[in-house]
Every structure is written in C-alpha cells, then in structure tokens.
Amino acid sequence: MLLLGTQRINEQGHLEIGGCDAVELARQFGTPLYVLDEATFRQNMRDYRRAFDKRYPRNEIAYAGKALLCMAVARIVAQEGYDLDVASAGELYTALKAGFPPEKVVFHGNNKSLFELHMAVQHGVGRIVVDNLLELEMLERVAAEAGKQVSILIRVTPGIDPHTHRFIRTGQADTKFGLNIRNGYALEGVRRALALPHLRVKGIHCHVGSQLLDTEAQERAVKIMVDFMHTLRKQLNYIVEELNIGGGLGIRYIESHQPPTFEEYAERIVGVLTQQLERRNLPYPTLLQEPGRALVGEAGVTLYTIGAIKQVPIHQPPGTRTYVAVDGGMSDNPRPQLYDAVYTALVANKANQPADTVVTIAGKHCETDILIRNVAIAQPEPGDILAVPSTGAYNYAMSSNYNRFPRPAMVLVNAGHAEVIVERETLDDLLAHDRIPERLRSEQPVMERA
Numbered sequence: 001m002l003l004l005g006t007q008r009i010n011e012q013g014h015l016e017i018g019g020c021d022a023v024e025l026a027r028q029f030g031t032p033l034y035v036l037d038e039a040t041f042r043q044n045m046r047d048y049r050r051a052f053d054k055r056y057p058r059n060e061i062a063y064a065g066k067a068l069l070c071m072a073v074a075r076i077v078a079q080e081g082y083d084l085d086v087a088s089a090g091e092l093y094t095a096l097k098a099g100f101p102p103e104k105v106v107f108h109g110n111n112k113s114l115f116e117l118h119m120a121v122q123h124g125v126g127r128i129v130v131d132n133l134l135e136l137e138m139l140e141r142v143a144a145e146a147g148k149q150v151s152i153l154i155r156v157t158p159g160i161d162p163h164t165h166r167f168i169r170t171g172q173a174d175t176k177f178g179l180n181i182r183n184g185y186a187l188e189g190v191r192r193a194l195a196l197p198h199l200r201v202k203g204i205h206c207h208v209g210s211q212l213l214d215t216e217a218q219e220r221a222v223k224i225m226v227d228f229m230h231t232l233r234k235q236l237n238y239i240v241e242e243l244n245i246g247g248g249l250g251i252r253y254i255e256s257h258q259p260p261t262f263e264e265y266a267e268r269i270v271g272v273l274t275q276q277l278e279r280r281n282l283p284y285p286t287l288l289q290e291p292g293r294a295l296v297g298e299a300g301v302t303l304y305t306i307g308a309i310k311q312v313p314i315h316q317p318p319g320t321r322t323y324v325a326v327d328g329g330m331s332d333n334p335r336p337q338l339y340d341a342v343y344t345a346l347v348a349n350k351a352n353q354p355a356d357t358v359v360t361i362a363g364k365h366c367e368t369d370i371l372i373r374n375v376a377i378a379q380p381e382p383g384d385i386l387a388v389p390s391t392g393a394y395n396y397a398m399s400s401n402y403n404r405f406p407r408p409a410m411v412l413v414n415a416g417h418a419e420v421i422v423e424r425e426t427l428d429d430l431l432a433h434d435r436i437p438e439r440l441r442s443e444q445p446v447m448e449r450a
Helices: 022-029 038-053 071-077 089-097 112-123 132-147 186-192 216-236 262-279 295-298 333-339 429-430
Strands: 015-016 032-036 059-064 083-086 106-109 127-130 152-158 197-207 242-245 286-289 300-313 318-328 357-362 371-375 383-389 409-414 419-424
Touching: 015 022, 015 216, 022 032, 022 300, 022 383, 022 419, 032 083, 032 295, 032 419, 038 059, 038 071, 038 262, 038 295, 038 409, 059 295, 071 083, 071 089, 071 357, 071 419, 083 089, 089 106, 089 112, 106 112, 112 127, 112 132, 127 132, 132 186, 132 197, 152 186, 186 197, 186 216, 186 295, 197 216, 216 242, 216 262, 295 300, 333 371, 371 383
Parallel strands: 032 409, 059 083, 059 286, 083 106, 106 127, 127 152, 152 197, 197 242, 242 286, 318 357
Antiparallel strands: 032 300, 300 318, 300 383, 357 371, 409 419
16 A cells, blocks of 8 residues: 555544545545645655755755646745746746746746747746747847846757656657757757847756656766766856756656655765766856656545446456446546556545455546556445545646546645645536537528538
C-alpha cells in the first residue's frame, strides 16, 4: 500500500488525508474529487529548497504551474517564497488574479502569441524564456513599444534522450522546444539577443524531460550547459548570470518507483555543476530550477465512487478479468490514455482490509478508458470509495469535458479541515458558452431542395 505525506489509516479503517477522512470527504463534496494535501505540498517545497540552499547558496526555485495551478495554489507558492513558472496567458492571468508578484514569474512557451508577450511585458514578469528567433524579434518590438527593457533567458536544447516516455521528452535534438546547441542555432540566438537594445540576456535555460527516476540525464545536461556557457564566453565574451536547468524529477506513482530523494538529487546535480564550472574556470551563476511534479504530485489524491463490477473471460490465467467502473476516468485523468501512465489504488473505506482482489479500474467514458490495469485492492463493492494517490500533477491541469463531463471539485485539506479551492462544474457550466444561431431555432429544418 502506497501511503504518502500525511496519509494514514485511521481508527475506522478508512484512508485519512491531511487529517480528513477520505470517505467523509467523498460524502461531503461528492466524487470524482481532487484532494490536495497542503502540509505535504508545503513540506516538499521546503525540503527541496533546503536541499539545494545548503549546497549552492546562489539558488532560486520556480514552481512549475503547468503541473497544477489555481489561485489557491498560487497563494501557497507565493507564501513559500517560490517563483512561479507559467506557460500561457491563462496561467499568467491566474497568477495575477491571485496576487502573485509578477516580478517572480517566469514565462514559458514554444509559440507565444503577440497578445501573451504584450501581457507579460505590460505586467512586468521577471523573466521571459525565449524559445525561438521569431520570438526574439516579436519581444524586442513589444518591449520597444512599451519603453521597457525585458529580462530574458534563451531556451536551448542539449540534445539528450532522458529515456522517459517519448511524449514527455523535451531535451533531445529532435524537439519543438528551444534552440539547438549542436547545430549552432543556440549560439546564434544568444548572439542576436545580445544585440537587441530592449532585451537583457540574463542566461540560458534547458529542460530534458519529465518523471525522471534517476539523475543521469540531468547530470549530462548540466555538463553540456556548462560547456555551452564556456562557448558563450569564448566566442561572444558573454558571461552567463543565470543557469536554469528546468525540472523533471519523478515521483512515486507505484511502489516500485524509487526516484532520488531531494537530498540525493541536490548532491548529484550540485556536485556535477560545481565540478564543471571549476573545470572551465567559470564564475558561479545563479542556479534556477522549475520543479512541479516533484513538489505537488504526491500531495494529490483523487477519490471516486465505485459503480458497476463485472467479470469477463480472458485467454490467460486466471481466466477472467474483473472490471471495476468508477464515476470518472479520462476526463479527470487523461495520463494513462495519453502516455501509459501507471497508478495504484486502494478502497478508502476498506483501507485496513487485505488487498487480495486483482482488478482493472475502468472509467465511464466512450473509449477503452482504463485508469489502472491489474491492481490489487480490497474486495470491491458498488458504493465503495476508491482512492488513487499521486494525482496532484497533470490531472486537474489536463482535465477536460469529454463526453460533456463536468470537471471535478478540488479541496485543500490541512490539519483536519477541508476547503474547496476549485468548485465542481455544473451541467449549466457546460453550456455557458454554447450558442444557437437564430436560424436553427425554427422547429422545421431549412434545407435546399434540388
């Protein structure tokens, strides 16, 4: 059984999260329900920062909002003293409406619109991570019109395959992100940026991929980035002030996942960075990072209500498969369908009972919609509450209205209290932006006849 953060089994034999009984949460707020454990989220942020601060004092960390962002999350991030990484006008607007300091925002995106660049410059975001040469030209014009000098990082691709799922690799040579180091585009991008009067090049950025369960790819990326820093000094006489190595550290979705601890990760990354800087006789830059999943992933749990249960014959032992259907699925967690993401589960109202029944958890959408294959849980019955841990990252963020499902609510739990931070969508919410043209309001179809 995978119990993370503040999760425990209480005296009633129920799963408890943040001091709140999961069965009571489902009763009070309905299901599907996203549950965010505030204490675990905050502790992860503090532990991550501490691990790097004591090894590399010139260290700044931005929480990657793409993992999970709503106004309450933005407030927590601000209170913990983190910067915030956003990747769209919507994420930036969320941060601004939550009162997040714009000077602590890092703005990303591989194809930023003119509207987004105007928005970022107008509100004075701290850093814009420039992805391509067109963006350099657009941002220079926007900054000139605003009469401002904008601080930027240049995103580069180190050409590393991190050996994670192909859909969440971002640092290999064949990628849509950034300017390639190997073919000279990155060097040319920095050269052009340094010549633009309204842009201030603070440094360089890379991100190799997500759900990394070891440090190999990130260590290689650091070596390549330091080598590139050396090239910039040698060829352009430019000294990098800020080195942003992105995020990507993985979490425990299932018991066999054993990512490095924050302490182990910091020890290896800082060790490689300082060694390479000394080898190249380079001044120490400010180290920037953008963890998201590593901070919030294990702080999230999704609760479902079990419905239909059926057994079907299969050709391999044991001869049957038991499908357990829940009241959500790919609209609240598309990750298994998108890139074969794996999870475990437990019956929240039977958390103290043996997990002796192997089942397949199915969603209720018009697709195969399998959330978890071959997971051992306590004997399930209709009406039981199923809990899926490690759903804090990229579940709510990637949710949809497929099959016109309303998105679930999200509650923040802490010290026995639960508060709604995202309201459950209603059926009327689904229709809020629908419009019927006047010509379709007639009872009779209007058709041209031959």
